[in-house]
Amino acid sequence: MAEKAVREKTVRVRRAEVADLQRLVEIASHSATAAQWNQAEYLKLLSADNQQGRIALVVEQNGSTVGFIVARQVEYEWEIENIAVTGSARRCGLGTRLLGEFLDLVRQRGSKTVFLEVRESNLAARALYGKWAFLEVGRRKMYYQDPVEDALVLKFNFP
Numbered sequence: 001m002a003e004k005a006v007r008e009k010t011v012r013v014r015r016a017e018v019a020d021l022q023r024l025v026e027i028a029s030h031s032a033t034a035a036q037w038n039q040a041e042y043l044k045l046l047s048a049d050n051q052q053g054r055i056a057l058v059v060e061q062n063g064s065t066v067g068f069i070v071a072r073q074v075e076y077e078w079e080i081e082n083i084a085v086t087g088s089a090r091r092c093g094l095g096t097r098l099l100g101e102f103l104d105l106v107r108q109r110g111s112k113t114v115f116l117e118v119r120e121s122n123l124a125a126r127a128l129y130g131k132w133a134f135l136e137v138g139r140r141k142m143y144y145q146d147p148v149e150d151a152l153v154l155k156f157n158f159p
């Protein structure tokens with residue numbers, strides 16, 4: 001119990017900043033199933049973070065950035081574009097925490113729906129989304145390259 005309290009205390013979710021750019025690229029580059037963007041794309045989305053229509057959060061563990069989530073608003077819905085936790089920090093609940101904090105923000109902004117695409121074979125991510133009650137609502141045939149694979153479209157509706 002005491003050990004759990006200490007561990008939880010060291011986890012923090014905050015807005016991503018331009019200074020996080022290198023770390024985000026690094027985390028994504030070690031996560032083959034994450035969306036791979038170049039530095040310029042990260043810079044653009046981090047710079048736009050304070051504007052409406054984009055949410056980028058990072059999770060820190062013991063002061064180190066170990067994961068992130070990026071989403072954009074598409075009309076009245078939100079699309080999760082990328083989420084990744086560095087390999088050594090996985091299965092500790094950080095993805096769950098990131099997604100939960102993101103959903104809180106979206107709810108506060110009054111949106112009702114979040115959607116995303118995920119590789120069919122990405123069982124870890126699908127389990128994470130399943131934990132938050134995302135439901136499969138569609139399939140995009142051969143959506144991904146290297147390797148070619150279908151995307152499942154998942155949706156979350158706020159009650």
Ligand SMILES: CC(C)(COP(=O)(O)OP(=O)(O)OC[C@H]1O[C@@H](n2cnc3c(N)ncnc32)[C@H](O)[C@@H]1OP(=O)(O)O)[C@@H](O)C(=O)NCCC(=O)NCCS
Pocket residue numbers: 031032033034035082083084085086089090091092093094095096097117118119122123124125127128129131
């Ligand atoms: C998907 C990802 C972000 C999950 O992050 P995480 O911090 O490990 O997630 P959590 O520890 O909160 O796990 C949440 C749930 O997901 C499931 N899960 C996570 N990793 C899993 C794995 N390797 N196998 C099976 N289920 C897994 C479990 O149900 C877990 O809950 P539990 O530990 O209570 O059983 C992480 O695996 C990752 O960065 N993957 C590479 C990038 C990626 O594929 N992103 C998704 C793009 S759509």
